[in-house]
Amino acid sequence: MPNEQLRILLQRMPKAELHIHIEGSLEPELIFELAQRNGVKLAYESVESLRKAYAFDNLQSFLDIYYAGASVLLKEQDFYDMTMAYLRRAAEDNVRHAEIFFDPQTHTARGVPFQTVVDGIWRACQDGPISATLIMCFLRHLSEDDALATLEEALPYRDKIIGVGLDSSEVGHPPEKFCRVFERCRQLGLHLVAHAGEEGPPAYIETALDLLNVERIDHGVRCLEDPLLTARLAREQIALTVCPLSNIKLRVFGDMGEHNLLALLDAGLAATVNSDDPAYFGGYMNANFLAAFDALPLTAAHAHQLARNSFTASFLEPEAKRAFIDELDACFDHVKV
Template sequence: MLTPDLESLIARLPKAELHLHIEGSLEPEMLFALAARNGVTIPFASAAEVRAAYEFSNLQDFLDIYYQGMSVLITEQDFYDLTWAYLERASADTVRHVEIFFDPQGHTTRGVAFATALNGIERALKDGEARLGISYRLILCFLRHLSEEEAFATLELAKPHLHRIHGVGLDSSELGHPPAKFQRVFAKARELGLHVTAHAGEEGPPAYVTEALDLLKVERIDHGNRALEDAALTRRIAEAGLTLTVCPQSNLRLCVIPDMASSPVKRMLDLGLKVTVNSDDPAYFGGYMNDNFRSITKALGLSAAELVQLAENSFTGSFLPGEDIARHVAAVRAAAQ
């Protein structure tokens, strides 16, 4: 049950968002505005029709429309506007730090230059830091349905900009595309000094999580739900203090879970896992950070102490330096008083 006290606590707790695809924050209204601005034809007559299309039976259903929506992002200003709109929503949810994914291969394959996307996103992130007090890290994601050779080509495009990029990730269609497929490019990314994370165990089996740990040597796991099916793997993650970036409303909308009461967040907390709550692709999944917090609090009966723990985990699981983490954790505890 979501009491007024818990509602208030969620609203005021400082948070970090560690699992957010910036292209997945493209709201239908902005999709239409950018399509008109750029002369792009889209197969929908209204924003309401777009929202009606956001009914998915699995990850691939979502990805099909996700890549279709991406087609309206063409200019640097488009990427700026997209990112700034997300940051304003994040600020309203008391998000103080974001580590966002972007999918350059989803743009370069359409003829949009790598730097065009990067420049627009980064400019908005810098403005967000200056005007909203939201710090950031930017994570380049490889699309796993493409080849490792194409991932290497994208990493090559990124090399002149590595001082502006903080890590690499792995997203898109999970089934049939195990982490092992990208072992060499992740080794190169680590060699270049980049942080590494990967989607694993959302639809793919627990073995994909093990591969992400052993072969990609990830620092945290995006999703990781199915790791709970393997008791030894679960203990390993807990003992290593690895962070899991769980996305409750995404899990529900993609039919990873049958209902919100089946979200793994509570069980992960009970098992001593460093779980965090995130919004993933909020424009498609019906809500931003606090929407996800409210949903799981109601469905799982989370306590104030558990909400505070989730907020703390979001900072301790970030790629921020230790002194910044300590400052944010102190702010979480102060807000909880």
């Protein structure tokens, strides 16, 4: 367990969050509040019974309840309230910048207009206490044609979206399924990221890099199974947006003591720490840092590296990155790293 000085440092240091699904920040209390506001009947009688249902043991069982929770999001104000709640919570953890994933297909499939989704989330980002930008994710269990149609819907709101990603069920849905839509997004000047190497094999990381031309890998923890891939990720400094508590909840690792975060750093990889779906996986940013540092022999030097990686790997402008890194360095001025 880290000493008290290190625990305080983890909580106080500035950091960026690069892997947060905004729908996954929807706490049971807000789900019930929005259900009541919108007249949506839930399958759970109370906040407590809903929270008890968060007993999934793999990605698909989690996604089933995740989509059920999203059913209460119907109006622009709902998306605003959800996003603002996350931004305020992130600010408490000294997150200075967040690049927020959102899943429009989850909502348009229910008849919610694309504009309702993006305007609510984006407006909260403008009003919120921290810097925040939007990455639109395609659901990989759906077809590429569906993704292409979603991209067309997004074009009028191009100025509100900095990039695209690929999420949802990984196994059986390799990155190459989405080559056309990612090429179109690249031509539009959007940043490209993709989930790969969480439940799926290391080969998915390679195809995400080679066929989708992504700039960051979301999760990526299985890369160490392939030494050549690991060497490439280190050489090219492809950032991995690692989500420790998520990895334990979804049984990617048996417990936090088995997590490979330290091994990733030791291999020279640009790993970062993130919360993924914090309402479901048991913790926001600082909880993820503390859980990892409690279980693994990580030091203040690792803390600094992880936080620095988060700003370096962000899609912020160079001057904004520099300012955040300067703030980070100042936080460590009197700390032996």
